[in-house]
Amino acid sequence: MFISAKMIAINNLNPADYMKEFDKFAFEISIVGIVAAVYLIMLFVTSKKIKRMPHRITACLVFSQLLECIGVILWSTLGQKTGWRMILQFCFYTIGGYSARLWTAILAISLLFLQCRSLCFVLKLWPVFMGVGWGLPTLVTAFLLIFDPNSNSDDKKNPSFQYGNAQAAISVFILVMCFIGE
Secondary structure, three states, rough: HHHHHHHHHOOOOHHHHHHHHHHHHHHHHHHHHHHHHHHHHHHHHHOOOOOOOHHHHHHHHHHHHHHHHHHHHHHHHHOOOOOOHHHHHHHHHHHHHHHHHHHOOOOOOOOHHHHHHHHHHHHOOOHHHHHHHHHHHHHHHHHHHHHHHHHHHEEEEEOOHHHHHHHHHHHHHHHHHHHOOO
């Protein structure tokens, strides 16, 4: 209902105010996302379901979404003029976003393997899942930060497009690979 109300309200906006309204909307949704993610992680930990295989992957997915929500809040609240703030919000947002996409595909693959193979097979793949789910997004983010010449831009942009064509190409590649995996 909240999203629908915001979509209706955006029709009456001046086009110059879209970015400010988008910041406010992303901030509000991220706060709700953080509350939901913390609740789910606490639920997994207290019920000890985090030790079971599908729930372990789901907990990693929820944690990656928590990181992305923190990144959006940092993007909305921190000033974009200094480099370390921009790098901090970019790391949280990008690692969280890419890992959420990858953990979704890993969850689908692990459920398939649980159905076709066995739990032991999926447990043997857990280190591979961790490497792909957390290592690949961290590596890609480090690659963007180190090798992109546009990293010193002072413009406040959407963090999804902050690093231009290289980031867009990597995002499309990860999405396509996740769609194939699912």
